Amino acid sequence: MAEIERESMEYDVVIVGAGPAGLSAAIRLKQLDADLEVVVLEKGSEVGAHILSGAVLDPSGLNKLIPDWKEKGAPVTVPVTEDKFFLLGEEGKMSIPHWPMPPFMSNHGNYIVSMGNVCRWMAEQAEALGVEIFPGMSCSEVIYDGDRVKGVVAGEFGKNPDGTPGPGYEPGMELHGKYVFLSEGVRGSLAKEVMAKYDLSKDSCPQKFGLGMKEIWEIDPEKHREGRVEHTMGWPLGSNAGGGGFVYHLDNNQVYVGFVVHLNYKNPHLFPYMEFQRWKHHPQIANLLEGGKRVAYGARAISEGGFQSMPKMVAPGVALLGCSVGMVNVPRIKGNHNAMLSGMAAAEAAFAALGEGREGDELSDYETEVREGAIGQDLWKVRNVKPMWSKYGLGGSLVLGGLDMWTNQLGFSFFGTVKHGKNDAQMTEPASHHKPIDYPKPDGKLSFDRLTNVSFAATNHEESQPCHLRLKDESVPVAVDYKSFAGPSQRYCPAGVYEFVEDDSGPRFVINFQNCVHCKTCDIKDPAQNITWTVPQGGDGPNYPNM
Template structure:
């Protein structure tokens, strides 16, 4: 029981938090194995897919393993990759990187340009047809413990007033209990974060590394549209300020996904990732593509980039971490959805075997063994040194060393470099403001580039304003007393939704303002705050972005 609130309880065999590709795959696989298992899947978004944001070029291997006849079942996967381009950008031009010297794993032949939001909506239909109970709009705000084991979650608490006390429309929610609980909340989920800390699951591992991915959907001139074309770029405008790059994917209906990723281990606290994205669109190659088009959607999401070295232990008593709650993105491929699906399948198979053996609430060690020794581990281990090379030596040396390392892993099954370690956390990597020059960014023109608040409107984000802010400060004095003088309070810039402001009124001390209504749930603040003073928690269910086709 949580606090002094009395809640109804419901019991299931397996409780799953998060209807992304990992959670949905787990739910589907459990029901494939045993239709009589009781499985509930809880999703904080207003509908399945509402909070899903991914590039995305999908490697279908995960879906092939889970639902081999997905093509016959009408999956919304219609655009095979037909063209693969890599460019190094300068301020006014670009250099094409030939495909030939790239390791085979970088080839997108056989992959598809998709909306992962729509793929997840379709997967939810498959899960419900098998008997999975799916409840969208049900944010899971707390874990339920039974002794040392995770026994369930608190879901659906609604109607708290701004001060955290029950309001007139208060609903206490329910405790959903399970023999096993799967956490598939995506990157930096609040419950997974608690589990990792409580059970010290990251002991002996490198710190997790992250990127911030921002994405717009554009409708462009049909004469410029090349359905199936995939383009990735590196270099300008980031230069030596940060690692990262862009993607441009041509899907159906004359639409393109235009995205930009900034690695969050950047040092200069004056860096403004969102404005780097907006500046990127003014590169001649990109501007010409978008000329005459219109942006129809925007969103942002953190990406787990630590890979093999950073994956925590994935199980604790009664609970397993799935997908991006562990961090299964193959960074050079910019793909993780296939591994998320495979992780859900593996967790389901381990839980099914345990339940049929009469077990409950223990550690699903078979799941972890399969992840590290199976297809997921093989995928991530081959590229484990690319991110550390990039972080330590920058873009050009990492292209050479990383490419060589991937080739040796591909041909010989080993790395001549061993396993390189990641450095400090992304928060600790942030330098002092006095040591770096401020960066002047051009003003958005309202045609190709847009201010944050205008773009946030295209994420269709909404939060009930009377509820408590879901962005918690551990110490309210830190933003002004510490972060402002030492780091120029970078929350003003690293947030891609304009949530954080420092307001300085004449004759008054500056104030730190949290506009939580703008939050697109990217989790960047929880990751990058140099004082680690911001704790991201779930708002009430259904709130947040409502992404249409991300």
């Protein structure tokens, strides 16, 4: 195909992704210099449409970025009033006290929020400062100028299913920047390309991930406790996988109900979505939800590797922000504050570089600030909790991880830095090594089948476009995944995108890309690493209301 000619636009900084990291970077750049030309490109139909997080927000990042956020009407209005932690058995529970935990594990001073709504508000603040924000603009290519990143291609529409230009084809535009910030969230396609091109992960441990699934429920007002935060561990996962659940009581008689499964599980028969649905039948959760109504559903991968899994964050002309790097504090279950701080740090480094006449070099000051400043300090003291959980299980991690967090506050660790071993795809073992797991059928009241729940994500993809879930080798799903691993893609996907259909010629692999909620789990967990998640055309995907 002949080279496509595109119009181009020039900016000082091009930002991919209107999440907390990208928007914080945009706001900070304009705070530092109102004359800087800054653009934010968002693949969702609107800012917030693809944002999904727990979320209990540590406001430290917001305090630094916009100190008067309360006066400006930020949707951060439900302070945490109760903080409970339970270890579940199949029927019972045990409350775990807070006194053995380090003080930073407390949620005192934090807020229950919809990060989608927080990002919508942040976008308003950015636009008021003169930032250009273009939603519905998927960034499909990185543009290079010699060894440096020069920009991105955004807004390409109208391709045929085979990838050729269709009758209504629009080639999109090239957006060039003196610096490009990639804040795509977990496992972004452009960040993945840049990390591979510049070998940014060569000195770090493999990144580790979890799959977070979430529903919003309206419950009986008599049961609602605004500001209450609950976390659970134990049943139903047991020794099959790490993870746990959460229930956050926000306002208007609504609760966020969610479940996280660590993706380093070994048994390919494990069905994370069904573990979530089964968890809701525990008396602790069922009693709360009975008589209520589920109003939204979504899912998203979570970066969990911590400090030792952070790759190099900069290359010529480009910086990785927030979850593109992996800045979640796993035991605190928080990363939004670090995403905001990373955006500010990248903005300050770019502002300094531009002021010195440097353009397109490596923003090494940004990397230094992340590793040695507030973000690095936050992640360093909890760095061993996740690998200990993987190595010793739940009980061992509670004891040894708790001890390690206490000693790290004093500046030392008995364990040094515990490394992560294999990536999550490599952790999957052949199906013959494990027994299938029998999951109860959803009852349609507390638990739901996947496709019914996906309809509550309001996800939509124009069907005539190329499938954005690409196979490196089309024979691998049947020859390897199905025959050796019992087809785990039909279970690890929380949206029912993948299925194996039996016909006269044997199993056939089917990709229902219209269902995709952009969680990226397939790109992470596929045992053969044969699936590559890329962006669909702009505006497609979930349309989360207030996740």
